[in-house]
Amino acid sequence: MNDCPCNILNGGFCERHQIRKSRHWVDLCHNNPRWWTAWEAGTGPGQKQNPKPRVFKDGPGTQLHKMLERCGIQVTKTCQCKSRIRTMNKCGPDTCRENVTCIVDWLEEEARKRELPFNRWLARLLVLRAIAKARRAERKWRAKDSPATSATPPQPPGCG
Amino acid sequence: MGARRRCCCECWVFSDDFDRTPSTDLGTDWNESTGQADGDWEIILYNSTQYVLHEKYGETPGEGGTADAIVFCKRAVPVRNIDGETTDGEMFIHVDVVDPQEGDIYRIYPCCTDDETLGAVAVEFEYTDDTTDAWLITIGSDTLETTGEPNVLTGEVSLSVCADHTNGQIKACVGARWASPTLYSDTDPGSGQYAAIGHDNADTGALFDNFSIGELRIPTEICLACFCTCEDQLMPYTLYGEFKWCSDGTNDRLSCMEGIDWTMTAVSGTTTMIWTGEVEVTTVEDTPVVQRIVFTLTCDANWTLSMVVYEGETQVECACFSSTWYGDPDTAAARWEDDDDPAPEHYSTCSPLALVYGPWEVNVQDDCNWCYKYLTPLDCVIGGPPADPTLCNGVFWIVISE
Numbered sequence: 001m002n003d004c005p006c007n008i009l010n011g012g013f014c015e016r017h018q019i020r021k022s023r024h025w026v027d028l029c030h031n032n033p034r035w036w037t038a039w040e041a042g043t044g045p046g047q048k049q050n051p052k053p054r055v056f057k058d059g060p061g062t063q064l065h066k067m068l069e070r071c072g073i074q075v076t077k078t079c080q081c082k083s084r085i086r087t088m089n090k091c092g093p094d095t096c097r098e099n100v101t102c103i104v105d106w107l108e109e110e111a112r113k114r115e116l117p118f119n120r121w122l123a124r125l126l127v128l129r130a131i132a133k134a135r136r137a138e139r140k141w142r143a144k145d146s147p148a149t150s151a152t153p154p155q156p157p158g159c160g
Numbered sequence: 161m162g163a164r165r166r167c168c169c170e171c172w173v174f175s176d177d178f179d180r181t182p183s184t185d186l187g188t189d190w191n192e193s194t195g196q197a198d199g200d201w202e203i204i205l206y207n208s209t210q211y212v213l214h215e216k217y218g219e220t221p222g223e224g225g226t227a228d229a230i231v232f233c234k235r236a237v238p239v240r241n242i243d244g245e246t247t248d249g250e251m252f253i254h255v256d257v258v259d260p261q262e263g264d265i266y267r268i269y270p271c272c273t274d275d276e277t278l279g280a281v282a283v284e285f286e287y288t289d290d291t292t293d294a295w296l297i298t299i300g301s302d303t304l305e306t307t308g309e310p311n312v313l314t315g316e317v318s319l320s321v322c323a324d325h326t327n328g329q330i331k332a333c334v335g336a337r338w339a340s341p342t343l344y345s346d347t348d349p350g351s352g353q354y355a356a357i358g359h360d361n362a363d364t365g366a367l368f369d370n371f372s373i374g375e376l377r378i379p380t381e382i383c384l385a386c387f388c389t390c391e392d393q394l395m396p397y398t399l400y401g402e403f404k405w406c407s408d409g410t411n412d413r414l415s416c417m418e419g420i421d422w423t424m425t426a427v428s429g430t431t432t433m434i435w436t437g438e439v440e441v442t443t444v445e446d447t448p449v450v451q452r453i454v455f456t457l458t459c460d461a462n463w464t465l466s467m468v469v470y471e472g473e474t475q476v477e478c479a480c481f482s483s484t485w486y487g488d489p490d491t492a493a494a495r496w497e498d499d500d501d502p503a504p505e506h507y508s509t510c511s512p513l514a515l516v517y518g519p520w521e522v523n524v525q526d527d528c529n530w531c532y533k534y535l536t537p538l539d540c541v542i543g544g545p546p547a548d549p550t551l552c553n554g555v556f557w558i559v560i561s562e
Contacts, residue, residue, distance in 0.1 A: 011419055020404075020418070020419070022402050022404075022419045022421055023421075024400050024402065024421055024561070025402075025561070028512070028561070028562070032512065032562075033244075034511055034512040035512040038509065038511075038512055043509075044509075044512065045506075045509060045512060045514035045516070045559060045561065046404065046405075046506065046514075046559070
C-alpha cells in the first residue's frame with residue numbers, strides 16, 4: 001500500500017496530486033504502484049499536460065520559409081513544407097548545417113513537383129543563409145529569455 | 161521424444177504432436193499421474209493414419225477409460241520480469257481431442273504448481289450433443305455453451321485455454337482460437353508454470369493430439385494475442401467507468417454526474433473481447449427522471465465505446481454521442497506536437513490503464529435528462545436569456561480505468 005496522503009476515502013480533491021479523485025481512483029492511489037508513480041510524476045490520469053516549454057520558433061525552417069515566400073513560393077495543402085519547416089526548426093541551426101544536402105534534396109523534390117526551375121548551388125546558398133539568420137534570431141531570443149525556460153532542440157527525426 | 165521449437169521470436173513454446181513410435185513410454189516430457197487402473201497412457205497409431213495420445217484402458221481405443229485420468233507436461237513455462245512484474249501463471253495451452261463422444265468430458269489444467277501437483281483451476285470441456293456438436297465449457301461457476309465440429313478428416317476438435325494470473329483471468333474456447341466464442345472468467349488460475357490434460361470418460365476413454373504450451377508475453381512483445389492488450393498491458397477482466405471533468409465543476413446541466421462510476425465486465429460468448437456495464441443518471445428536479453446508460457467497450461483498433469440510453473424500456477435518442485477519442489497515447493502525443501492542433505486536455509494512458517473519451521458537449525437540443533432536465537430551445541434561445549443559462553449546455557468526459 002502506498003503512502004497516499006489523500007484523506008478522501010470517498011473521493012474528492014487530492015491536494016498532493018492536484019486532481020479530483022473518485023473513490024476508485026483513491027483506491028488505485030493507495031494500492032496500485034503504477035497509478036501512484038504516474039501521479040507522483042505528474043503524468044497520471046486526470047493530470048493535465050504540463051504547459052509546453054517555450055520553444056524558439058524562428059528556426060532555420062521558418063527563416064527559409066519566409067525567404068521562399070518572398071519569392072512567391074507558398075506552402076500548399078498538399079506539400080510537405082509544413083512538416084519540413086517543423087523538422088528544421090527542431091533540428092536547429094547546427095544540425096541543419098550538417099544536413100544541408102538533405103534539405104537541398106527536399107527543395108529539389110518540391111521544385112520538381114511544382115515544375116519550377118532549380119539550381120542546387122543557389123538552393124544551398126539559400127539554406128545556408130536561412131541557417132545564419134536563424135542563428136542570429138536565436139541569439140537574440142535567448143538573450144531576452146532566461147536559459148532555464150528555453151527548450152533544447154531535439155535531434156532531427158528526418159535528417160541524416 | 162516430443163517435438164520442441166522456439167518461435168522466430170524469443171517466445172517460448174513447447175509442442176508435442178505425438179508423432180512417434182507407439183509406446184507406453186511417453187518420454188521425459190510427460191508425467192503419467194493418474195489413469196493407470198488397467199494400464200497407463202500410451203502413444204498409439206489410430207485409424208492407421210495418425211499417432212495420438214491415449215489413456216490405455218483395455219486394448220481398443222474408445223472402449224473405456226479411467227475417471228479423472230491426468231497426464232502432466234513436465235515442461236515449465238519460463239517466468240519473465242516485465243517492468244517489475246513477473247509472468248508467473250501466464251500461459252496458453254492447446255490440445256486436440258480426437259473423435260469425441262457425446263457426454264465426454266475433457267479437462268485442461270493450467271498453472272499447475274509442479275509436474276505432479278494440480279493448480280487452483282480445471283477448465284472442463286463437455287461434449288453435450290453430437291448432433292449439434294454442442295460443447296459446454298466450465299471454469300468454476302462460469303459456463304459457456306458453444307459448438308465445435310470435429311474435423312471431417314481427422315475427427316479432431318481443438319481445445320484452448322489462456323491463463324493470466326497477473327490479471328486474474330482465464331479464457332477458454334472450442335475451435336479456432338481467434339474465431340470462436342470464448343468463455344471469459346475472472347478466476348485466478350494461480351501462479352504455477354506447468355500444465356496438465358485429462359478426462360473423465362470412464363466409458364469412452366480419451367484420445368489427444370497436437371499438444372502445445374507457451375508463454376503469453378516477453379519483455380519485447382506479445383507472444384500470443386490471447387487476451388486483449390493496451391500496448392503490452394493485458395486488459396483486466398473488470399474495468400471501471402467514470403464520468404469526469406463534467407464542466408470542471410461549474411454548476412451546469414451535467415455537474416451532478418461528476419464522479420459517478422460503474423463497473424464493466426468482460427462478456428463471454430463473443431469472438432472479440434467486449435466489456436459491458438450500465439449506470440443510472442437522475443435529474444435533480446422535483447420529479448426526477450431516471451435514465452439508464454448502457455456502455456459497451458470493444459477491444460478493437462479504435463477502442464470503441466458505445467452508449468445507449470434508456471428511459472424505462474424506451475431507448476432515448478440522445479444526440480450527444482459523438483466524440484473524439486484520445487485513446488491512442490501515440491496519436492495524442494502526435495497531436496500535442498502539432499502546432500495547429502491543440503493538445504487534448506486529458507488523454508489516455510495504457511499504464512496505468514485509463515482510456516479517456518470526450519469531450520461530449522451536450523447542448524440545448526440534446527434529449528438527455530441528466531442532472532438538470534434539458535431545456536427547450538424556447539427556454540434557452542428564443543425566449544431571451546433563461547433563468548439559468550448554464551442549464552442549457554454541458555460538457556463531460558468518460559474515463560475507463562483498471
